Amino acid sequence: MIETVLPVVGPARRGARASIAAAARDTVSVGFALAPIGVAFGLLLVQAGFDWWWAPLFSTLIYAGSLEFLAIGLILAVTPLAQIALTTFLVNFRHVFYALSFPLSTITGFGAKTYAMYALTDEAYALTAPMPRGSLDKTRVLAIQVFCQAYWIIGGTAGALLTTVLPGQIIGLDFALTALFVVLAIDAYRAKRDIPTPIIALVSALLALAISHEHMLIIGMGLFVAGLVARYLLTRRASGAPTPGTGA
Incomplete structure (x- = not known):
C-alpha cells in the first residue's frame, strides 16, 4: 500500500526506505491505540446491525474516527443529507486549523498532495507537529499517514469480524476514541512541556x-x-x- 502512494525509483530508493522505516517507528505507539479503537468501531458497527464489510468501507471512504462513530447513529436514524453534511462540517472543522501548521509543503505531486489532505487526521497531525521540519520529507509524512490509516482499517475490520464469535453486547466501547485523544494530548505535552x-x-x-x-x-x-x-x-x-x- 505504501509503495502505491509513495513510488520510489532509482537512487532515491534507499532514502525512501529509510523514511518509511522512520515512519513505522513514529506510528507504532499510535498503532497500539488506533487498532483497538478500530476494533471498538467495528464491534459497534456490526452490533448496530451493519454487515462486517461496512467497517473497511467506512474507514476507507470516510476515514474520520469521531465522525465514523457518529455516522452509525446518523445513518440508523435516517438523518437528512443536509444535516449529515452540517454535522460533518462541525465535527471536522478543527482540521482547518491543523492545515495551518501541517507540513504539506513537503508534499509534491497532485496525487500525493490530495492523499495528504484527505488523510490529515488528529493522529497524523499530533505525530508530525512536534517534529523538527528538517527531519520530515515527503515520503516520511505520507508513510505516517498511510500507516495510521492501515492501523485503523485493520482494526475496524478485525472488530467487525470478531462480533461473529463474541456473545452479547459490549458496553463502554464508545469511550475508546476519547481515550485516544487524552493519550495524544499527554504525548504532546511531554514533547513540548x-x-x-x-x-x-x-x-x-x-x-x-x-x-x-x-x-x-x-x-x-x-x-x-x-x-x-x-x-x-x-x-x-x-x-x-x-x-x-x-x-x-
Whole structure:
C-alpha cells in the first residue's frame, strides 16, 4: 500500500526506505491505540446491525474516527443529507486549523498532495507537529499517514469480524476514541512541556460547554484559537518584538 502512494525509483530508493522505516517507528505507539479503537468501531458497527464489510468501507471512504462513530447513529436514524453534511462540517472543522501548521509543503505531486489532505487526521497531525521540519520529507509524512490509516482499517475490520464469535453486547466501547485523544494530548505535552496551551484548551472547552452543549466543539475550537492568538500577541509585546501589521 505504501509503495502505491509513495513510488520510489532509482537512487532515491534507499532514502525512501529509510523514511518509511522512520515512519513505522513514529506510528507504532499510535498503532497500539488506533487498532483497538478500530476494533471498538467495528464491534459497534456490526452490533448496530451493519454487515462486517461496512467497517473497511467506512474507514476507507470516510476515514474520520469521531465522525465514523457518529455516522452509525446518523445513518440508523435516517438523518437528512443536509444535516449529515452540517454535522460533518462541525465535527471536522478543527482540521482547518491543523492545515495551518501541517507540513504539506513537503508534499509534491497532485496525487500525493490530495492523499495528504484527505488523510490529515488528529493522529497524523499530533505525530508530525512536534517534529523538527528538517527531519520530515515527503515520503516520511505520507508513510505516517498511510500507516495510521492501515492501523485503523485493520482494526475496524478485525472488530467487525470478531462480533461473529463474541456473545452479547459490549458496553463502554464508545469511550475508546476519547481515550485516544487524552493519550495524544499527554504525548504532546511531554514533547513540548507547554503548560499554558492545555490550560487554554481546558478553559475553552469548559466555556464552550457552558455556552452550548450541542455546538461545544466548534465554539471550543474558536475560543481556543482566539486564546492562542491573544497569547501570541501578549508574548510578543512582553518580549519587545513588533506586533505583525503594526509596523512598530
